[in-house]
Amino acid sequence: MAISELAEDSVLKPFLMKHKAEVKNMCITEYDETKTMNMFREEGREEGREEGREEGIFYILANLVKDKLLDITEAAKRADMTIEEFKAAADL
Numbered sequence: 001m002a003i004s005e006l007a008e009d010s011v012l013k014p015f016l017m018k019h020k021a022e023v024k025n026m027c028i029t030e031y032d033e034t035k036t037m038n039m040f041r042e043e044g045r046e047e048g049r050e051e052g053r054e055e056g057i058f059y060i061l062a063n064l065v066k067d068k069l070l071d072i073t074e075a076a077k078r079a080d081m082t083i084e085e086f087k088a089a090a091d092l
Contacts (some may be wrong), residue, residue, distance in 0.1 A: 062090035 006013045016023055052082055058079050064070035065086075076086035086092070 004009065058089065062086075062092075065092065 003013070003023065006016065026090065030071040051077045061079055065072050065075045072083060072086060072092065076083045079086055081089070
């Protein structure tokens with residue numbers, strides 16, 4: 001019923017109508033809320049880990065520049081930033 005009541009200009013409607021039986025079966029038999037929520041949690045954790053790694057690397061690079069052990073051009077390149085972005089983020 002939900003598929004049939006989608007707006008006619010909906011981008012998904014043609015696909016869902018074409019695969020209506022499969023979509024209905026999946027919604028009824030395959031959806032596992034616990035599994036889905038665990039998947040979202042793990043994705044969030046991985047994103048957090050990646051952000052932490054990036055912040056850690058940036059922190060190290062910024063300190064190396066402040067201690068004059070690394071050139072700011074090289075540090076910005078390694079941080080995948082412009083020199084101006086690196087200076088602003090590192091308060092240089």
